[in-house]
Structures are given as structure tokens and as C-alpha cells.
Amino acid sequence: QARRGAEDLAEIAMKQTSDDKGNGAFDQTTTGTLKTLAITGPQGSGVFDSGDFKSEVKGAKLADLRAFGADWQALMMGAGEGKPADPALVTRLKGYLGVVASLSTHMDLAGMKVKDATTGDLFSAEHLVIDGGGTTLDQPKAGLSFNMSLLGLQVPAADLNPEVAKNKQFIPKLVKFGYALDDLPAKELW
Numbered sequence: 608q609a610r611r612g613a614e615d616l617a618e619i620a621m622k623q624t625s626d627d628k629g630n631g632a633f634d635q636t637t638t639g640t641l642k643t644l645a646i647t648g649p650q651g652s653g654v655f656d657s658g659d660f661k662s663e664v665k666g667a668k669l670a671d672l673r674a675f676g677a678d679w680q681a682l683m684m685g686a687g688e689g690k691p692a693d694p695a696l697v698t699r700l701k702g703y704l705g706v707v708a709s710l711s712t713h714m715d716l717a718g719m720k721v722k723d724a725t726t727g728d729l730f731s732a733e734h735l736v737i738d739g740g741g742t743t744l745d746q747p748k749a750g751l752s753f754n755m756s757l758l759g760l761q762v763p764a765a766d767l768n769p770e771v772a773k774n775k776q777f778i779p780k781l782v783k784f785g786y787a788l789d790d791l792p793a794k795e796l797w
Contacts, residue, residue, distance in 0.1 A: 614644070617642045617644075620639055620640050622638050632666045634663070634666065637661065637662045639660050643656060653720065653722070658714060660715070662712040666745060667708075678696055678700055704744075705745035708745045709743065712738065713737075714738075726764065730762045730764060737754070738752075738754045738755075738785075740752055758781055759780060760780050
């Protein structure tokens with residue numbers, strides 16, 4: 608029997624502001640902080656000492672977002688119970704394209720430490736930074752982006768393998784990964 612993982616968050620604080628843009632559309636900004644996010648599973652554990660995040664949504668149609676949330680939850684609950692999707696629900700979900708014009712998110716998690724269940728410390732990073740977003744989501748062509756950075760990377764697990772240990776000076780302290788997709792046919796993909 609497989610064991611499931613668990614998450615534990617010691618503290619989180621959030622603030623959201625909305626700016627009415629008229630015609631039922633709003634720009635929203637959400638900011639927040641967190642302390643001590645711990646994740647455990649059968650393979651090991653990870654912890655972040657602290658973090659901060661910010662998301663911005665432009666042109667959010669709040670009534671449609673609430674309706675989308677309810678329909679999405681119904682779809683997921685039905686799928687979890689093995690029920691086929693209600694055709695009317697699927698039709699409504701197709702109509703939610705463009706409920707936001709654009710969105711962006713930024714998260715900086717500090718003090719990351721990852722441990723293996725048997726060998727101990729695998730790696731750590733001073734910061735894990737994640738940025739993502741979507742632009743012109745209410746238009747025929749949209750863009751999506753995602754970026755992830757590990758700053759101050761340390762890999763003590765390298766010492767466990769003699770072949771890796773002798774080359775550990777080549778392990779970078781900074782790792783960045785990202786992609787950007789432009790001119791996506793948003794309607795067809797949705």
C-alpha cells in the first residue's frame with residue numbers, strides 16, 4: 608500500500624485588492640507571505656522557511672470566475688467518482704474562455720531543504736523563485752510563460768556517489784529554467 612504525502616503550513620497571510628474597471632471586469636492584486644511550508648512523502652521531505660508571493664489579474668470577470676469555479680469543482684468531483692462529464696457542463700466550461708485578460712504570478716520561497724527518507728540531505732537552495740503568466744487570454748492569440756530559478760544551490764548528496772563527488776565543483780550555484788509560448792490559439796486549445 609502506497610503512503611500518501613502531507614503538507615503542513617505554519618502561517619500564511621494574504622491581502623487582495625480589486626479595482627473596478629466597469630462592465631463587470633476588475634483588476635485584482637493578491638500579495639502574501641508564508642512561514643514554514645513542510646512537505647513529506649514516502650520518498651523524503653522538503654521544507655521552505657518562508658516565502659512571499661504576488662499575483663495580478665487584469666480584466667477579471669468575477670461573476671464568470673465564480674461560475675467557472677463551481678463548474679470546475681463539479682467536473683473534478685464527477686471525475687473522482689468515475690462519472691462521465693455532463694455535456695451541458697462541458698459546454699459551459701468551453702464558454703469560460705477569456706474570463707481574464709491577463710495574469711501574472713511571482714513566488715519566492717526561501718530556505719529550501721530537501722531530504723531523502725534514507726540518505727538524509729539531498730540538496731538545498733537559498734531561494735526557489737517561480738514566475739508565470741498569461742497575456743491576451745481574452746483574444747484569439749495568447750501567450751504563456753513560466754520561469755523557475757534556484758539560487759544558492761547546494762548538493763550535499765553529491766558526496767554519496769564517488770563519480771559525482773570528484774566533479775562536484777561543476778555543480779552550479781544558480782540554475783534557471785523557463786519558457787515562453789506566443790501566438791497560441793487560445794480558443795482552440797481551451
